[in-house]
Amino acid sequence: MNVEEALKAAMSEHVADVRAPAMMGQAVRRRHRSHVLRSRTAGAAMLTVVVAGAIPGLTALYPDPAPAGGLNGPATARSESAAPATDKSELAHPAATTCSYRMDTTGTAVKKVGMPPSKPDLKAKTMTIATNHGTIVIRLATAQAPCTVNSFAFLAKKNFFDNTRCHRLATPEATGLGMLQCGDPLAKGDGKSKDDGTGGPGxxxxxxxxxxxxxxxxxxxxxxxxxxxxxxxxxxxxxxxDDNTQLASQGSAYTPFGVVLKGMNVVDKIAKGGFIPFKGDPMADVRGEGSNAPKIPVIIKNVTVSH
Structure with missing residues (x-):
């Protein structure tokens, strides 16, 4: 049984069916800003324990997660030392060798830089995000998400992310989720722009x-x-x-493509600073009407993908 099969089996056997609608992204708002609800659940961090105890093979590819506790936990999510040994069998069988990218026909605002090549770079190992608060280094799951990594490598070379703002901060207290969302090239990140979260690469x-x-x-x-x-x-x-593990229990489709090796202290600093409620209404974020922006402005200076 490979890593992915083992993880799915463990999730099916051990994770409770916690109902939590999924996270807001570009498509939520561009489709008439349909409502997106989120709920807090006790025991959402249970998957961390399941993975650590039931799937030893997983830790060969990804570092161990930090103990649960959100903002009260340690400053780093994974080991910030050297990357762990890679599972060679996983690299030998990438999920795809050809990628398909298609035009976004929804009419959303875009920053066009062209299309990524269909042949992915299977040697990419890390992605480094330089921000105005410090650097975040991500270990990429290139073998498992080659087309996603290929897209980031392409956009990074095109300087697509340079001088862009992270537009959304979701906290467990407000939405039941804990995440910093970035990547909209046109976002203002001020908690006022209804279009934040609708931009993309075309x-x-x-x-x-x-x-x-x-x-x-x-x-x-x-x-x-x-x-x-x-x-x-x-x-x-x-x-x-770890509250975000509830997303998996309902089969939410959010492609995971890496884990933070260094720089969770940067994310924690931003999270602890709190958020600006969208137009003064924190529940607008929950309803999918706008983004609760981080109070501490987050500017991505540069993104690089390296071997």
Whole structure:
């Protein structure tokens, strides 16, 4: 049984059926800003324990998650030392060798830089996000999400993310989820713009690696509407809470493509600063009407993907 099969089996056997509608992404707002509800659940961090105890093979590819506790936990999500040894069998069997990207025909605001190549770079190992608060280094799941990683490598080379703002901060207290969302090239991140979270690169692509990495603290995943599978663009979120594991119990389609190796202290600093309620109404974020922006402005200076 490979890593992905083992994880799915463990999730099916051990994770309770916690109902929690999915996270807001580009497609949520562009489709008439349909309502997106979120609920808090006790025991949402249970998957962390299940994965650590039931699937030893998983830790060969991804670092161990930090103890649950959200903002009260340690500053780092995963080990910030050298990356763990890679499972060679996983790299030998990538999820795809050819990628398909298609035009985004929804009419949303875009920053066009072209289309990624159909042949993914299977050697990409890390993605480094330089922000105005410090650097975040992400270990990429290239073998499991090659087309996602390929898209980020392409956009990074095009300087797509340079000088963009992270537009959304979701906290467990307000929405039942803990994540910092970025990747909208046109976002203002001020808690006032109704269009924040609608921007993209002008193309979309299919989901990958669903169930391959739990949505625990430190996981990095793609953002899209809860009912809009296979509509990935450029937006992504970084989890700073194990509360996000509830998303997996309902089969939410958010492609996990990496884990933070270094820089969770940067994310924690931003999270602790709190959020600006969208137009003064924190529940507007829950309803999918706008984004609760981080009070501490987050500017991505540069993104690089390296081997």
């Amino acid at each position: 193309y979309v692509f299919d989901d990958e690696n669903l169930g391959g990495i739990p949505y625990t603290r430190g996981t990095v995943a793609m953002a899209q509407g809860g009912e809009d599978a296979n509509s990935n663009g450029s937006q992504f979120w970084i989890s700073f809470s």
